[in-house]
Amino acid sequence: MNSLALFCRRLVGKSSYTFLISRKLCDRSLDGDGSHNGFSYVVEPLKEMTLDSSFYCNSDESENGGVDECESPINSQFSLRQSFFSRTGDDTRQVLDILDQDGPGFDAKSALNMLQLRVSGLLVRKVLKGILGNINYANKTRCAKLGYKFFVWSGQQENYRHTTNSYQLMMKIFAECEEYKAMWRLVDEMTENGFPITAQMFIVLICTCGEAGLARKVVERFIKSKTFSYRPFRHSYNAILHSLLTIDQYKLIEWVYEQMLVEGYSPDILTYNVVMCAKYRLGKLDHFYRLLDEMGRNGFSPDFHTFNILLHVLGKGDKPLAAVNLLNHMKEVGINPSVLHFTTLIDGLSRAGNLDGCRYFFDEMIRNGCIPDVVCYTVIITGHVVAGELEKAEAIFDEMITKGWLPNVFTYHSMIRGYCMAGKFEEACSILKEMESRGCNPNFVVYSTLVRNLRSAGRLADAHEVIRHMVDKGQYAHLVSKIKGYKRC
Numbered sequence: 376m377n378s379l380a381l382f383c384r385r386l387v388g389k390s391s392y393t394f395l396i397s398r399k400l401c402d403r404s405l406d407g408d409g410s411h412n413g414f415s416y417v418v419e420p421l422k423e424m425t426l427d428s429s430f431y432c433n434s435d436e437s438e439n440g441g442v443d444e445c446e447s448p449i450n451s452q453f454s455l456r457q458s459f460f461s462r463t464g465d466d467t468r469q470v471l472d473i474l475d476q477d478g479p480g481f482d483a484k485s486a487l488n489m490l491q492l493r494v495s496g497l498l499v500r501k502v503l504k505g506i507l508g509n510i511n512y513a514n515k516t517r518c519a520k521l522g523y524k525f526f527v528w529s530g531q532q533e534n535y536r537h538t539t540n541s542y543q544l545m546m547k548i549f550a551e552c553e554e555y556k557a558m559w560r561l562v563d564e565m566t567e568n569g570f571p572i573t574a575q576m577f578i579v580l581i582c583t584c585g586e587a588g589l590a591r592k593v594v595e596r597f598i599k600s601k602t603f604s605y606r607p608f609r610h611s612y613n614a615i616l617h618s619l620l621t622i623d624q625y626k627l628i629e630w631v632y633e634q635m636l637v638e639g640y641s642p643d644i645l646t647y648n649v650v651m652c653a654k655y656r657l658g659k660l661d662h663f664y665r666l667l668d669e670m671g672r673n674g675f676s677p678d679f680h681t682f683n684i685l686l687h688v689l690g691k692g693d694k695p696l697a698a699v700n701l702l703n704h705m706k707e708v709g710i711n712p713s714v715l716h717f718t719t720l721i722d723g724l725s726r727a728g729n730l731d732g733c734r735y736f737f738d739e740m741i742r743n744g745c746i747p748d749v750v751c752y753t754v755i756i757t758g759h760v761v762a763g764e765l766e767k768a769e770a771i772f773d774e775m776i777t778k779g780w781l782p783n784v785f786t787y788h789s790m791i792r793g794y795c796m797a798g799k800f801e802e803a804c805s806i807l808k809e810m811e812s813r814g815c816n817p818n819f820v821v822y823s824t825l826v827r828n829l830r831s832a833g834r835l836a837d838a839h840e841v842i843r844h845m846v847d848k849g850q851y852a853h854l855v856s857k858i859k860g861y862k863r864c
Contacts, residue, residue, distance in 0.1 A: 416719040417652060417687045420680055466492050467501040474506070474521045483521075484528050494532040496540065502529075503544040510551045519552035537568075543576050550583040558583065571604035572597070574618050582622055590624065594631055612640055616649045628653035644670075648680045655688060663688070682710060683719050690723015695732040698724075702739075712743060718751045725758025733758055749775065753786040760793035768793050781813065788821045795828035800837065803828070807841070819851045823858045 469490060477483035492498065506522045526545045530537050542565045549558035562580070566572065577597055584593045597603050598611055608614040612635040619628045632650045635642070642650070647670045654663040667685075670677075677685070682705055689698045698720055702712050717740040724732040733755055740747060752775040759768035772790060775782065782790075787810040794803035803825055810817060822845045829838035846852045 416715065416722055417680075417684050420683060420715065460497075463495065463497050463501065466490070466498055467505065470498070470502050470525065471505050474502075474525060477521060477524070483524060487525075487528055492532075494529050494535040496535075496538055499526075499529050499535075499537070499541045500544060503541065503548065507544065507548050507551060510548070515552040516554075519549055519554045519557065522548040522552075523557070539570055539573055542570060543573065543579070546576060546579050550579050555583065566602045571602050572600065573604050574614060577603070577615070577618050578622055581619070581624065581627075590627060591630065594619075594627060598631070598634065608645070609643065610640060612638075613643070613645055613649075616646060620649050620652060623656075625653040625656045629657070642670075642673075644675050644678055644681070647675060648678070648684065651681075651684055655684070660688075676708070679710065679713075682712075683716055686716055686720040687723050690720045691726055693724065693727035693729050693732070695724065695729065695735070698736070712740075712745070714740065714745045714748055714751060717743075717745060717747075718754055721751065721758075722754045725754060725761070728762065730758055730762060730764070747778075749780045749783055749786060752780060753783065753789060756786060757789040760789050760796070763796065765793045765797045765799075782810070782815065784810070784815055784818055784821065787815060787817070788824065791821060792824055792828075795825065798832065800829060800832065800834060804837070804841070816850075817845075819854050819857075822851065826858050 470487065470492070473483055473486045473490075476486070502525055503522060506518055506525070510518045522545060526537075526541070529535060529541075542561065546558055546561055549555070549561060558580075562572070562576070577593075580593050581590050584590050594615060597615060600611070603611050603614070608617065612631060615631055616628055616635075619625075619631065628650060632642075632646070632653075635646070647666060651663055651666050654660075654666060670681075682701070685701055686698060689695075689701060702716075702720075705712050705716075717736055721733045721736050721740075724730075724736070737747065737751070737755060740751070752771060756768045756771050756775075759765070759771065768790065772782070772786070775786070787806055791803045791806050794800070794806065807817060807821070807825060810821075822841060826838045826841050829835075829841065842855060842858070846855065
């Protein structure tokens with residue numbers, strides 16, 4: 376805390392941004408054990424900090440597939456767009472049907488030429504996404520060939536030129552099909568044709584080559600690459616660090632930071648925040664605090680994200696008094712604690728088992744004019760469930776609904792888990808039906824949690840009924856084998 380006093384005053388107004396981040400946290404998928412690790416409240420805001428920039432977007436192609444929305448009056452424009460989208464949908468189905476027939480005795484390219492299509496960015500995107508969504512272990516080689524055959528054919532058509540988006544989709548197809556050499560050839564072709572490598576492509580390459588043990592070599596190539604589009608970041612190092620954070624490559628973050636210092640680049644506030652996240656996740660708290668002190672000595676004030684990281688650390692460390700001091704310090708330097716800050720702290724304290732501290736800061740949040748949302752309520756509910764305090768969890772669940780917040784899939788999962796832990800399986804099954812009736816679709820973790828607990832309690836018929844219900848809805852049939860102990864009848 377003493378090091379924080381060295382920092383200068385800094386204003387960071389982020390209220391609408393914080394609301395957006397809270398919504399993003401609601402939409403996250405759960406980890407395998409049915410809960411996220413709590414660190415999501417720290418890294419998600421950092422991951423989304425370029426949400427309004429073009430860093431992860433493709434500026435060369437709009438979602439409307441090239442229809443100029445400023446070209447005509449509203450009614451005419453709407454009619455043109457509807458016609459365009461409808462025609463493109465029909466064309467996409469025809470193309471996919473032809474590609475599906477490709478093989479000995481059938482020339483797909485000739486059949487595509489006979490269609491006399493007007494190839495657009497939207498058509499190419501839809502076809503490549505259709506192929507990408509159909510890849511499985513059995514057909515991956517064929518999908519790679521068909522995807523590239525269409526990619527080459529479409530690139531040869533009049534009045535059409537491939538975009539960054541189409542190259543990126545083709546790269547994803549090669550990555551999914553484990554065609555690594557073809558993927559790198561495509562990268563070389565793309566750069567030869569004058570296209571910059573985007574952050575999304577970098578992430579695809581890192582994820583793919585990371586599995587093959589080549590991630591560090593990929594990073595080295597991009598650090599020195601003149602075709603890497605790293606804006607809006609100051610330099611390629613920050614762009615790479617941020618990209619690595621989005622895919623949880625914490626050891627690589629350490630290495631890139633070391634290379635950055637060797638090359639003479641100076642860290643800024645973003646650099647420090649990303650590297651501190653990595654150090655904390657790697658359990659290197661001494662390095663974490665050393666970086667925090669260094670940051671202050673170099674004249675950088677903690678920002679919205681820095682304080683969020685610190686609140687997470689204090690919460691997980693069960694240090695409520697230090698958290699109070701930090702929240703007061705935030706106000707002194709002009710940063711009003713937001714719902715996200717309080718949620719991060721409450722989540723950390725709940726994981727440390729300090730539910731009294733959770734309730735104190737929940738009330739403190741309201742006193743500070745922050746309205747708790749479904750994310751915050753879910754954090755507290757989960758804390759009571761884990762502590763075996765089901766009645767308190769039920770009371771908070773009811774309070775949340777009374778306040779006008781609809782439970783999300785995480786809230787329902789926590790309640791189902793709590794009822795199962797208490798042996799109240801009828802209530803757990805009832806909650807499953809309730810969430811479906813309210814339009815909240817259970818994810819695989821919800822189903823698997825309920826099935827595993829029913830089986831453990833010897834209620835095999837009920838477990839099979841839940842599985843049948845899940846499969847009948849057309850959901851997660853391919854994941855049934857992943858439910859521990861489940862065997863098809």
